[in-house]
Amino acid sequence: MVKADPFENATKQVNDACDILGIKDKGLRDYLAIPNRLVRVKIPVKMDNGKIRVFIGFRSQHNNDRGPYKGGIRYFNPEGGVKYMEREVMALSSWMTWKCAVVDVPLGGGKGGIYVNPKTEKLSDGELERLTRRFAFMISEVIGPEKDVPAPDVYTTGREMTQIMDTFSKVTGNRYQPGVITGKPIPMGGSLARNVATGLGTAYCVREAAKLLKIKLKGAKVVLQGFGNASTFAGEYLEKMGSQVIAASDSKGSILNPKGMSMKKLIDWKNNRGTVVGFPGSKKISTEQLLTTKCDILIPGALENQITASIAKKIQTKIIAEAANGPTLPEADPILHKKKVMIIPDILCNSGGVCISYLEWVQNNMGYYWEFDEVARKMESNIVRGLKDTYNLSKKHKVDMRRGAMVLAVSRVVDAFNQKGIWP
Ligand code: NAD
Numbered sequence: 001m002v003k004a005d006p007f008e009n010a011t012k013q014v015n016d017a018c019d020i021l022g023i024k025d026k027g028l029r030d031y032l033a034i035p036n037r038l039v040r041v042k043i044p045v046k047m048d049n050g051k052i053r054v055f056i057g058f059r060s061q062h063n064n065d066r067g068p069y070k071g072g073i074r075y076f077n078p079e080g081g082v083k084y085m086e087r088e089v090m091a092l093s094s095w096m097t098w099k100c101a102v103v104d105v106p107l108g109g110g111k112g113g114i115y116v117n118p119k120t121e122k123l124s125d126g127e128l129e130r131l132t133r134r135f136a137f138m139i140s141e142v143i144g145p146e147k148d149v150p151a152p153d154v155y156t157t158g159r160e161m162t163q164i165m166d167t168f169s170k171v172t173g174n175r176y177q178p179g180v181i182t183g184k185p186i187p188m189g190g191s192l193a194r195n196v197a198t199g200l201g202t203a204y205c206v207r208e209a210a211k212l213l214k215i216k217l218k219g220a221k222v223v224l225q226g227f228g229n230a231s232t233f234a235g236e237y238l239e240k241m242g243s244q245v246i247a248a249s250d251s252k253g254s255i256l257n258p259k260g261m262s263m264k265k266l267i268d269w270k271n272n273r274g275t276v277v278g279f280p281g282s283k284k285i286s287t288e289q290l291l292t293t294k295c296d297i298l299i300p301g302a303l304e305n306q307i308t309a310s311i312a313k314k315i316q317t318k319i320i321a322e323a324a325n326g327p328t329l330p331e332a333d334p335i336l337h338k339k340k341v342m343i344i345p346d347i348l349c350n351s352g353g354v355c356i357s358y359l360e361w362v363q364n365n366m367g368y369y370w371e372f373d374e375v376a377r378k379m380e381s382n383i384v385r386g387l388k389d390t391y392n393l394s395k396k397h398k399v400d401m402r403r404g405a406m407v408l409a410v411s412r413v414v415d416a417f418n419q420k421g422i423w424p
Pocket of ligand 1: 198225226227228229230231249250251252301302303304323324325350351353
């Protein structure tokens with residue numbers, strides 16, 4: 001099966017937002033959709049066996065009207081090959097522009113990576129470091145604290161971020177420049193609260209959505225799909241706010257206990273057994289049963305393309321908080337909208353990570369570091385405003401929250417563009 005072109009999807013979303021905003025000018029639509037620059041680099045690496053292997057890497061810089069480009073660097077080998085990856089990073093860089101704009105973070109959109117799967121190809125630490133540093137060298141002219149600030153993504157971690165920062169610092173005249181990249185370990189200039197950012201941001205979104213819908217969080221029933229970074233912290237913070245997790249899942253299966261489960265005990269169980277399955281008092285259910293369990297808050301926090309049209313018809317929740325990227329298929333949106341289920345769209349719901357990346361960059365640039373609570377408070381303020389602005393726009397234009405978020409983001413970028421115009 002030929003996979004859909006991700007960049008065409010991204011372009012369609014921009015055009016849909018332009019339709020709602022009444023932007024008819026084809027030139028402005030193209031300006032908003034097409035990345036400013038796409039860099040493709042050859043990365044030769046001396047492998048451990050003495051042979052040279054050539055990798056291909058990308059950096060797509062979509063829009064910087066509101067600030068330097070921002071977005072992850074992934075090491076991945078999508079099925080469609082190098083050409084598909086090129087289209088994918090273009091699309092992902094576009095989504096980063098809208099994600100930053102929706103929570104009013106003064107950064108633009110970027111994305112990049114190397115066509116490689118370090119897990120299945122079993123690259124050694126040395127090979128991986130040489131690959132990372134050579135890639136950093138190849139893109140060093142286009143990144144920088146005032147130009148483009150990458151971050152970790154699929155199969156990259158704080159270790160690669162440190163190596164990119166160190167390489168960049170060396171090739172730019174041995175200047176210490178932690179602000180060139182975010183997602184660094186704390187001793188390398190990383191920010192407190194980054195590890196919990198996405199889940200905490202999701203919990204803030206749910207809290208505000210519940211207020212708007214007049215749902216009491218105390219006793220509200222939560223279903224978590226996935227039990228990794230985003231979903232466990234979302235579950236833990238929602239539990240602190242008075243809600244109750246009644247179902248959860250991971251790659252090994254799904255479980256339900258309508259009476260509620262303690263997040264701390266569930267995390268301990270998962271840490272000891274490698275899965276949530278078998279948790280005392282719960283029963284095993286299917287993925288479809290998990291997604292359609294009667295609850296107040298459903299958090300798809302694992303994979304994309306989970307909520308299909310047929311699942312949407314059976315869903316029995318009031319709020320869907322998209323902690324994962326792209327968990328809902330486009331054909332499910334109108335069904336859920338008609339059922340008055342509020343979707344907190346991914347670009348808003350999981351933007352806690354990018355908010356704290358922004359705050360990491362700010363701390364790096366000023367050389368002064370905040371406490372956990374200070375960082376969390378600043379992130380909360382951006383996310384809460386983003387949610388309220390999205391809600392108000394979706395009401396004004398009579399569209400769902402996904403379209404509302406895109407309209408908000410696109411209008412913010414258009415505003416910035418109109419102030420500057422085109423030069424030269
Ligand atoms: P993670 O690797 O920490 O966790 C993923 C979880 O999904 C694991 O518990 C895994 O067991 C589970 N899973 C895998 N296959 C599953 C299946 N078939 N059914 C149910 N669960 C399954 O990943 P994460 O960082 O939490 O990311 C999850 C999602 O959130 C992704 O879509 C990611 O893009 C998105 N996201 C994460 C962040 C972040 O900062 N972590 C930021 C933005 C978006």
